[in-house]
Amino acid sequence: MKHRMKWLALLGAALVLAQGCVAAAVLPAASIAATGVSKATQASRPINDSEEYYVGRAVAARILSKYPLYGNVELTTYVNEVGEAVARKSSRPQTFRGYRFAVLDTQEINAFACPGGTILITRGMVETCASEDQLAAVLAHEVAHVANKDGINSISKARWTEVWTAMGAEAARQYGGVAGNLLTLFEGSIDDVFKTIAVNGYSRTAEEKADQDAVTTLSRAGYDPGALPQVLNKMMAKEKGASSGIFKTHPATGDRLAKLKAEAGEASPAKDEKVRTNRFKAIVG
Amino acid sequence: MRIPICCKKAAGLLAVLGLALVLLGPGPGRGETLEVIQPNQSLYPDPDFAGAPVGVVPQGARVQVVRQAGDWYKVDYQGMQGWLHRQAFPAPKQSGSGLSLPGLLFGAPAKETTSDEVALAGKGFTPEVESGYRQKHPEANFAAVEKVETFKVKPAKLDAFIKEGGLNP
Numbered sequence: 001m002k003h004r005m006k007w008l009a010l011l012g013a014a015l016v017l018a019q020g021c022v023a024a025a026v027l028p029a030a031s032i033a034a035t036g037v038s039k040a041t042q043a044s045r046p047i048n049d050s051e052e053y054y055v056g057r058a059v060a061a062r063i064l065s066k067y068p069l070y071g072n073v074e075l076t077t078y079v080n081e082v083g084e085a086v087a088r089k090s091s092r093p094q095t096f097r098g099y100r101f102a103v104l105d106t107q108e109i110n111a112f113a114c115p116g117g118t119i120l121i122t123r124g125m126v127e128t129c130a131s132e133d134q135l136a137a138v139l140a141h142e143v144a145h146v147a148n149k150d151g152i153n154s155i156s157k158a159r160w161t162e163v164w165t166a167m168g169a170e171a172a173r174q175y176g177g178v179a180g181n182l183l184t185l186f187e188g189s190i191d192d193v194f195k196t197i198a199v200n201g202y203s204r205t206a207e208e209k210a211d212q213d214a215v216t217t218l219s220r221a222g223y224d225p226g227a228l229p230q231v232l233n234k235m236m237a238k239e240k241g242a243s244s245g246i247f248k249t250h251p252a253t254g255d256r257l258a259k260l261k262a263e264a265g266e267a268s269p270a271k272d273e274k275v276r277t278n279r280f281k282a283i284v285g
Numbered sequence: 286m287r288i289p290i291c292c293k294k295a296a297g298l299l300a301v302l303g304l305a306l307v308l309l310g311p312g313p314g315r316g317e318t319l320e321v322i323q324p325n326q327s328l329y330p331d332p333d334f335a336g337a338p339v340g341v342v343p344q345g346a347r348v349q350v351v352r353q354a355g356d357w358y359k360v361d362y363q364g365m366q367g368w369l370h371r372q373a374f375p376a377p378k379q380s381g382s383g384l385s386l387p388g389l390l391f392g393a394p395a396k397e398t399t400s401d402e403v404a405l406a407g408k409g410f411t412p413e414v415e416s417g418y419r420q421k422h423p424e425a426n427f428a429a430v431e432k433v434e435t436f437k438v439k440p441a442k443l444d445a446f447i448k449e450g451g452l453n454p
Contacts, residue, residue: 051410058418060433061425069429080438081446089453097327102433118433132450183417186410190418222452272451279450 049096056116058190067104086140089220092147113145132276133227144213150206154196155189225264317350328367332357
């Protein structure tokens with residue numbers, strides 16, 4: 001009886017202790033803090049893929065509060081098929097949660113590359129294209145902006161310094177102020193990216209690099225790389241002198257077109273263009 | 286030597302307490318079934334968003350919890366094992382009295398809050414930060430973003446599309 005009591009007590013104590021260890025393993029606050037600070041100070045890049053994804057979601061949510069989604073399922077599926085066919089041949093075939101393409105229900109001519117891989121193209125832009133290859137050219141250009149992280153790179157350097165401070169020193173000292181501070185920085189980052197992709201536009205260097213990359217991607221995918229200067233010409237003709245929308249964020253200057261034509265001209269011609277144009281016309285009209 | 290009755294009672298109580306804690310635990314335990322409430326949740330090979338997902342779990346699916354580590358649950362879904370982030374599941378229920386045995390013993394509720402904040406410090410922009418942003422900006426259309434995230438072409442359909450158009454696979 002005496003031994004049974006001892007064993008019972010020992011068993012109980014062991015189970016309580018074991019459970020305590022499980023609880024500690026589930027919520028290792030102090031060790032997470034240490035790891036977090038260490039990661040923040042050791043990381044060599046300013047943002048990881050999952051953070052980029054969350055910035056992209058918020059930027060997309062902001063754009064989608066202005067433009068509704070176009071409810072044409074057939075067109076949406078088609079745009080996703082063309083988009084994925086080019087994205088897989090880009091310099092960044094995989095993102096954190098993958099590329100997604102959606103059509104915005106507006107006649108404005110525009111396209112937005114949200115960080116992380118959500119690409120929004122307007123119905124006006126789709127209808128400006130005359131063929132699948134031209135649609136692929138627009139999407140390849142936007143994919144290049146995602147691949148080159150042009151949106152994320154527009155977050156001001158000063159803001160990153162603040163993020164590091166919040167994630168490093170402050171986290172080590174106290175937990176309380178970190179959440180609020182990071183939310184403020186997150187909001188600021190969304191503003192920076194939104195202004196770049198939807199208001200002010202990318203730098204000329206970023207645009208030219210996206211053009212070059214799009215030409216390479218189109219060639220690799222089997223599309224006609226000459227479709228990019230073609231669609232830019234169409235856009236210029238459609239809204240000559242316009243200073244808003246895509247004409248402000250993706251200006252098609254004479255220099256840009258000349259460079260593109262030279263780059264595209266060196267690529268090998270695409271096959272089966274007629275088949276692709278027919279399926280484009282069957283869906284877009 | 287004769288063991289006093291109060292010691293016998295204490296030993297028994299300790300054993301019952303230990304068993305109760307193992308059975309009830311502070312969170313979802315091994316073998317528990319949870320429902321996925323978010324659409325298209327990626328199943329990761331490790332408890333980290335950085336890895337390439339090994340599969341997708343649809344909204345409404347029920348998964349069996351194998352184990353838990355921080356904000357991540359190792360689950361079994363139709364024979365496929367991987368890690369799901371806790372955002373895939375409903376928020377844990379709070380008891381009506383606000384008291385729980387693990388909480389009383391280990392201070393679980395207080396640690397939970399701290400864990401979230403520390404996770405923010407460690408990871409930067411996370412679902413928790415996004416949640417704060419959504420509360421502050423109700424005009425941001427996250428419902429549409431979630432709809433866009435369901436637009437995924439099935440690999441076989443994409444392959445057929447590429448082949449039909451004479452494109453490079």
